[in-house]
Amino acid sequence: MRRLTGAGAAIALACIAAPAADAAPIGPVPGLPAEALPVMNQPAYGHSSWNIAVRDAATGASVISLNSDLMVQPASVVKTYSAGAAWLQFGPESRVTTPVKRSGRLTRGTLRGNLILVGKGDMTMDGRTNADGTVDFANLDHNDANEIPGATLTSGNPLRGLDRLARQVRRSGIRRVSGNVIVDDRLWETSHLENGPVTPIAINENLIDFVTKPGRVGQIATQTMMRPKVAPWRVISEVRTVAADGRTRIAVSSPRHGLVVLSGTITANSGPVVNTYAFEDPARFARTAFVEALGRAGVKVGADPVAANPERLLPSRAATERLRTVARLRSLPLREEATYVLKVSYNRGGQLLICRLAVAAGSSDCDDGLAKAQQIWAAAGLDTDGAVLKDGSGLTGNLVTVENQAQLQAIMNKRPDAAAWQATLPILGVDGSLARVQANTPAAGRVFAKTGTLGDWDGFNRRFVLPTKALGGVMDTRGGRRFTFAIVVTNSIFPDLQGLFAANDDVGKVAALIQQGY
Template sequence: MQLTKRWCLFACCLWAGVAQAALPSSLQEALTKAQLPLDSVAIVVQPLNGEPPLISHNQTKALNPASVMKVVTTYAALEALTPAYRWKTEVYKNGPVNQGVLDGDLIIKGYGDPALNNAELWRLLQQVQQQGIKHIKGNLVLDGSIYTAEVSQRPILDDEPWRAYNVNPYALLLNGGHTSFRFGVAKEGSKPVVNITQEFELPQIKVVNAMQVSKGACGDWRNNLRYGVSTTSEGATVTFSGTLPEQCDERYLELNVLSQQQYAVSTFKKLWAQLGGRLDGQALAAALPASAHLVTTWWSAPLDEVIRDINKWSNNVMARQLMLTIGMETGLAPVDESSSALMLKEVLRKRGLSFPELVLENGSGLSRIERISAEHLAQLLVTAYQRPVMPVLMASLPILGLDGTLKKRLPEAPSQGMAYLKTGSLEGVSSIAGYVQDTQGKRYVVVMLVNHSQASASRAIQDGLIKAVIEGR
C-alpha cells in the first residue's frame, strides 16, 4: 500500500520523538486526524535486545485483538504439542471382509485435523481399498465425538453466515468445510458471459448463475457480487447475481453452503466412486463401536506446516481446532472450547506468561469478547523469540509486502520483507503484532491494537509506525 504524503511525513519524523516510552506527539497527531481517541489505542515497540520499550502506550489495557489472537494460540500449541505434532484420522471396519466386500459398516473417526483436504482423503480411501475393501454393504459412519456438540453450534459473528471464515469446528473437518467458487469471463459466441464453477464440484451443490459482465477494470469486484443460499437435507442451491468486470481474471469466493457432515459425506461418496468403490448403506453420525477393528490411519502434515496456513491466511476454523487440540491432548474427552482455553492458559503459565486479563473464547480472534493487553502480547512475542520454537512461529507469520495478509502492505524498499507480522480486523477492531527488523539489523516487537468504530482508519498509521521502526527514524 502506498503511504500518502502525510503518512510519509509521520514515518520520517516519528523516531525523533521516541526517546521515552510515551506516545510521540507525531503519532498522537496522526491518531487525532484519524478521529481515533488515544484511549482506544494501545501500542508497544519493544527492542529484542533487552532495552526498555521505545513506545508503551495504554499497554496494560485489555483490548480485542481480532485475529492477532492467533499468535497466542499458535505459540501455545507449538509449546504444548511440539512443531512435529501430527493429527490422525482413523478408518475402522465393523464386520468381516470377503473378496472385497465388507459385510458391515465402515467407520471414519476424526481427531480434529484442521488441514485434511480432498487429495488426502482420496489417498486415505485408496489405503482402505488396498486393505481389501471395495464394496461396503453396511453404512458409512462418521465419528466426530471428540468434540462436544456445542462446539459446532456457536453463533455466527456477523450477517454473512455462509462465508468460510464463519465455519465452525468439526472433528472430521474436510477442506476447511467450504466450497470454493471460481468466477471468470468467457465467450459464448461473440457475447462475454460470466462462468461460475466449483473448484471441487459436488452434485449436492447447485449453482444458479444470474450474473452479467460489466465494462471496466476489475477493481473491488466483490462489491458488485450478490449471492443467496437455500438449503435442504439433500444439499444446497447457490444463486449468484450482480456483475463481474470484463477485465477480471479468475476470482474466487469461499462459502460453507453444506453442513460439515454433508460436505464430508458428499466428498466421500464422490471419491469412493471415482476409486471404483460401492456403498450400499446410508451415511450417519455415531460413535465408534467397541467391536470395530482398525483398517488404516492417515497422519496429517506436521504442526509447523499447518500453522503457516493459520497465520499467513488468518484461518479461523483451523485456529479454533488447534486450541481444541491442546485440550484434547491434555485428556479432555469430549473436548470443548472453554476447557481448552483453560489448558492453553496453563501452557502459557508454565512459560512464565500469566495474563490475568486474557479472555479466550475460541482462540481465533473471531470473537467479540476475546481480550489481551498490548504489554502481554509483546511479552509473549519476546518470550517466543527466546524459545526453540521461534523459527517456526516467525516463519508462520505474514511477511511484509510479500505474502499472506501483508502481501500488499509496504511492498517497496526498504520496508519489503523487513517484518513478520500478524494482522487482525473485525468491525471496530484493527490490530497488528509481530517482529520488525530495522535497516541496521536490530529487531523489535511491535504491537498496535485499536478498538473503535473508526478502527479501520488506523491501518495507514500502523504502516507509518512499521516504516518508522524499519528506517530507524
C-alpha cells in the same frame, strides 16, 4: 458489507480521509519516531486510541510504551495465543492421524459391516500440501472471499486426502462395502463461530468455492468453476454483467440442501471473483465425498451416497478406537498448520487448535481448551491476567494489553525453535495479510507480525468502522536489534470498506518507521 470480524486484510490501498475530528492530536511519545505522529493523527483516527508496546528482545527493556497497559480488542492477533499454545503443548513437528476403521467381516473382498472415517482435527486433509511438504496458501484466502474483494484459490485438490484414504481401503482388500460409510466427528462437540462450525472433520475448510467471470453487459455472467464437486451440490448463477463503472456485488444463498444460488452483479472489466458457501453439515458432506472417493478407487458402496451421516450406527468411541484400521492419513506438521492459520488469519483454524487443546485436557468441550491454553502460557511465563480470551480466532469480545502481546512474542523469541515460529507470521511487504503493506520500503521483509481486524458498518451515518486494527510480532531493526512489539488502533472511521486496507497500511507504516528508527 455488514460485518467483518477477525479477518486479516491483505491489500494495502491509499489512506482515505474521514470527517475531521475534535480530539486533541497525539503529541511526542518517548521512543516513537516523530514521523509516526502524522500517520497516527490523520482524521480517520480522530476518535481513536493508539496503543503501542515495543521491547528489546535481548534485554527486555521497554523501548516504546503508549497506553500499553489498557485492555483493547486484539482481533485476529488472538491466533498467536491459540497457535502458540498448541505449539508449546504439542510441538511444531507434531501431527494428527485420521484413520478409517472397519467393523464386521471381510469375506472375498466384501466388507459385511461399515467403514468409519474418524475425524481427528486435521485442518487441511492434504488439500493444501505443496510438493515440498509445506502448506499452500493464498495471501487473501478463500475463507474471507465473501467479505473482502480479491480472494484467490490455491491449486491443490481439496479431495486429495480422501482419495489417498480410499486407495488404502482398496489395498486392504476391500472391494465392496455391504454396510454403510459413516463419519465419526465426536472428538469434540461442534464449536460454532460467527463464520461457520469448527468440526473434527473438515474438507476444503468446510467450504464450496465458486469462481465467476463477467460476460457481455446485460447477460448472465459465466460461472466457471465449482470446487470441490460433490453430489448432490450444484450451482445456479443469476449474476448479471454490468458496465465497467458499475459495482461487483455477488450474494451466495442456498434455498435447499444441494443447491447454491449466486446472484447480484459483476462488472464487465472484473477479473475472476471467488465466492464460497459454508455447508452446515460437514460430516454429511465429508461422508458423500468419501463415498465418491471410494468409487474412484474401485470400492463399491451399497448405501445411499448422499444420505445424511448415519451416526446412530456408530459404536462407542472406545469401541470404535479398537476396530481394525484399514487406512491412515497424517496431517501436515503443526508448524505448517500454524503457518496457514497465521499467514491468512484463518478463523476456524485458530479455534480448531483450541479444540485440540481441549481434547488434550480430556474434554470434548472446546471452551475447556481456553483453560488449557491459559495453563500452558502461565507455565511459559506469560502474565495471563493481561488477556481475556473467549475463543481462539479473535472474534468480538477478546481483550489483551499490547504489553501482553509483546510479552508473548518475547517468550516465543527465546525458544530454540524461534525461527520456525517467526516463519509462521505474515512478513511485511512479502506475504500473507501483510503482502502489500509497506512493500516498497526498507522495512519490507524485516517485520514479522500477525494482523488483526474487527470491522463493522455504521448504518446511522453510512460509513465503515474499525473497532480494532492490530499488529503483533517481532522486527529486526535497521541497526541490528530485535524488538518484540504490538500496535493496536481502536475505533477508526472511514467512508467505506477501503478503510480496512488503509488502516492496515497505516499500522504497518508505524511499525516500519519504528523498524527504521532503530
